[in-house]
Amino acid sequence: MNSPLPITETTTTEAVSVRVRGLVQGVGFRPSVWRLARACALGGEVLNDGDGVLIRAWGPAESIQGFLDRLPREAPPLSRIDGIEVTALGEAGEGDDFVIVESAGGAVRTGVVPDAATCPACLAEVMDPEDRRHGYPFANCTHCGPRLSIVRAIPYDRANTSMDVFPLCADCAAEYGDPADRRFHAQPNACAVCGPRLWLEEANGRVVDIPQGRDAIAVAQDLIAAGKIVAVKGIGGFHLACDAASEPAVARLRQRKRRYHKPFALLARDLDMVRRYARVSETEATLLQSAAAPIVVLDRRDDAAPLASELAPGQNGLGFMLPYTPLHHLLARSLAGPIVLTSGNRSDEPQTSDNADARKRLAGIADVWLLHDREIVNRLDDSVARVAGGAPRLLRRARGYAPAPMPLPPGFEAAPAVLAMGGELKNSFCLLKDGQAILSPHIGDLEDSLTHADYRRSLALFRALFEFQPDLVAIDGHPDYHATQWGRKLAEEEAVPVSVVQHHHAHLAACLAESGAPLDSPPVLGVILDGLGFGADGGLWGGEFLLGGYAGFERLAHFAPVALPGGAQAMREPWRNAYAHLHRFLGWEEVDGRWRDLPIVRYLAEKPRGTLDRMIERGVNAPPASSAGRLFDAAAAALGLCRETTSFEGQAAIELEALAETVADERGAYGHAVMEGEPLVLDWAPLWRALLDDLLEAVPTARIAARFHNGVVETIVATVTSLTAAHGVENTVLSGGVFQNRILLEGVTGGLEAHGLRVLSPREVPANDGGLSLGQACVAAARWLREGRAR
Numbered sequence: 001m002n003s004p005l006p007i008t009e010t011t012t013t014e015a016v017s018v019r020v021r022g023l024v025q026g027v028g029f030r031p032s033v034w035r036l037a038r039a040c041a042l043g044g045e046v047l048n049d050g051d052g053v054l055i056r057a058w059g060p061a062e063s064i065q066g067f068l069d070r071l072p073r074e075a076p077p078l079s080r081i082d083g084i085e086v087t088a089l090g091e092a093g094e095g096d097d098f099v100i101v102e103s104a105g106g107a108v109r110t111g112v113v114p115d116a117a118t119c120p121a122c123l124a125e126v127m128d129p130e131d132r133r134h135g136y137p138f139a140n141c142t143h144c145g146p147r148l149s150i151v152r153a154i155p156y157d158r159a160n161t162s163m164d165v166f167p168l169c170a171d172c173a174a175e176y177g178d179p180a181d182r183r184f185h186a187q188p189n190a191c192a193v194c195g196p197r198l199w200l201e202e203a204n205g206r207v208v209d210i211p212q213g214r215d216a217i218a219v220a221q222d223l224i225a226a227g228k229i230v231a232v233k234g235i236g237g238f239h240l241a242c243d244a245a246s247e248p249a250v251a252r253l254r255q256r257k258r259r260y261h262k263p264f265a266l267l268a269r270d271l272d273m274v275r276r277y278a279r280v281s282e283t284e285a286t287l288l289q290s291a292a293a294p295i296v297v298l299d300r301r302d303d304a305a306p307l308a309s310e311l312a313p314g315q316n317g318l319g320f321m322l323p324y325t326p327l328h329h330l331l332a333r334s335l336a337g338p339i340v341l342t343s344g345n346r347s348d349e350p351q352t353s354d355n356a357d358a359r360k361r362l363a364g365i366a367d368v369w370l371l372h373d374r375e376i377v378n379r380l381d382d383s384v385a386r387v388a389g390g391a392p393r394l395l396r397r398a399r400g401y402a403p404a405p406m407p408l409p410p411g412f413e414a415a416p417a418v419l420a421m422g423g424e425l426k427n428s429f430c431l432l433k434d435g436q437a438i439l440s441p442h443i444g445d446l447e448d449s450l451t452h453a454d455y456r457r458s459l460a461l462f463r464a465l466f467e468f469q470p471d472l473v474a475i476d477g478h479p480d481y482h483a484t485q486w487g488r489k490l491a492e493e494e495a496v497p498v499s500v501v502q503h504h505h506a507h508l509a510a511c512l513a514e515s516g517a518p519l520d521s522p523p524v525l526g527v528i529l530d531g532l533g534f535g536a537d538g539g540l541w542g543g544e545f546l547l548g549g550y551a552g553f554e555r556l557a558h559f560a561p562v563a564l565p566g567g568a569q570a571m572r573e574p575w576r577n578a579y580a581h582l583h584r585f586l587g588w589e590e591v592d593g594r595w596r597d598l599p600i601v602r603y604l605a606e607k608p609r610g611t612l613d614r615m616i617e618r619g620v621n622a623p624p625a626s627s628a629g630r631l632f633d634a635a636a637a638a639l640g641l642c643r644e645t646t647s648f649e650g651q652a653a654i655e656l657e658a659l660a661e662t663v664a665d666e667r668g669a670y671g672h673a674v675m676e677g678e679p680l681v682l683d684w685a686p687l688w689r690a691l692l693d694d695l696l697e698a699v700p701t702a703r704i705a706a707r708f709h710n711g712v713v714e715t716i717v718a719t720v721t722s723l724t725a726a727h728g729v730e731n732t733v734l735s736g737g738v739f740q741n742r743i744l745l746e747g748v749t750g751g752l753e754a755h756g757l758r759v760l761s762p763r764e765v766p767a768n769d770g771g772l773s774l775g776q777a778c779v780a781a782a783r784w785l786r787e788g789r790a791r
């Protein structure tokens, strides 16, 4: 204000061109630029094109500078700016006005972004008795609401979404057309006059009469409070809801859903309510309140308010989420405690997403259905995250995250278009194109025929949405994976080559890619621990120390292979792994002589050992596998956890981790031995001897579980430090589903960092097979680029 010089003398007119790259389409970026440019009194224009958003602006130099300073700070909440480039323009354009130029089509990207949790402004309207959207469960704006879940085709316009059957009323149309409004070009914009509506239905199809002065949500609340199970149609699918504090309601839900052990997720009204049950760090609070609004697995408080005992059997964690649509806000608003909100399906089938299907498939499970008439085009499960090693890690990547593209590291700019098919369990697929990777949401286990159908449908839709034509198809090496077979078929139809990517190499590459490691990075040492994957030698792998990068790897060491007696049965029956481990490392004679009185030994003695021994010795239906997951299963069974059967993958290991977590002060660790050779083989005989001796001396099982974890941590740290020293490697990768174990991840990370090594571990993409497709895509692209092939 007190400028020493008259303004007129310092003012020169400037004109600039501003290129903004990143997630800037379909998130209200152009109107935010328009508002900012007008506030700065600039002339010019803003438009979407194939590279993002392009701005041309002119005005006084100070105003231009102010505009450029504020642009990144005032970007809309759902945008992600990856880069801003400013170049001077020779001369200013015509006029003082600033305008939004309509997209020219053609190369413009689709702008299909992830579904986002209700923004504070929309929530305030829904809760405001004076507002025209008061109590309206489908309010949304440019900063929030459904996106991927409603889109059928591109371009992302209302006509190409399931909102096409709801013509905008005059008020909504005015908002939609006004660049100054928060709902400018908000495709799902709606209100009670013109938008989707909600009703409550009984099992016989009769619509429940709603008493005067109440609404369907309030009646559903009463039913939940009274112990009923309510099927709720949400944004990406159906949930089953019941009172989380009601022992009979939760037991009934488990019984009817035939889901006996897998934990149920909980919906709480707000953060304060979550804090009554679980400890919430700042990182966890941010994650819960983010626009993606995932389920966050939290540590239960010792003095937690009461909840039904069967919510998460055998686990310390509780999975909480906060409301992410007005419907969920309204539903949770006046309930005294959290509600169970678990996927609407029977055991392992995909979540139901359409009304007719929900009436049929949830019959006999739900007591009543809270339905709406907006079609869910793309099923989206809730994402699941957990904080480990101080950082949020996605365990399941779906609603709120997909299909946001992930920028690939330097070196992948000229990569071909790769379609990567993913794995068999926790499947996702990946489209690699233009230096970016688009990962599908979590699809599920392709062994289930409904899930497999959903996989093929999603694949076709993503190819259409992103106008994707593959130059090659990347698949896992396992010949029996449905994804592998489907990939071969697609490649044949498209007449493009297939690139086979070893399972654990894909895990390694996925972590490198999300960590931003450039294509030409020096080799890293990857420790990849999981259940099973098809090995480069045709065997089954799962406890691997790989030296390499995107284009290739060398297997430097691995866990000693142990038979899986009964094949697939060994995945579900941990005692089989206990027997195979003891047989392999100690021999039954020693076990029966020295530890005969242990419950696990007496239990195994009752099993048909003769048959098992013959299977193992002849290798009939007992393939050897260097699996880390099965080592954890075997140890759990020895301690009496899930000894007979597990009902979901990883259950035994999760319970073993939960047990070990109860004794944080335990420093004891079981040892290992190394069999020299190439590759090195890690032998667990010392671990098993010490574990059985502890059992014999009646050491508390929690201490044994902790010493087991510490032993595995020390083994990995010792192996990695010797290998990295021998090969002159500084960077390491920890991935594979077994690294979702927090004790293991934090222990190994701490140990390696203490030796001066850099540790990369997955965050944005699951460490489990959900992240496999990203790695497959990057490996296939890297090989293609190395071979110098043209597109």
Ligand SMILES: [Zn+2]
Pocket: 118, 119, 120, 121, 122, 123, 140, 141, 142, 143, 144, 145
């Ligand atoms: Zn909003």
Ligand SMILES: [Zn+2]
Pocket: 168, 169, 170, 171, 172, 173, 190, 191, 192, 193, 194, 195
């Ligand atoms: Zn309206």
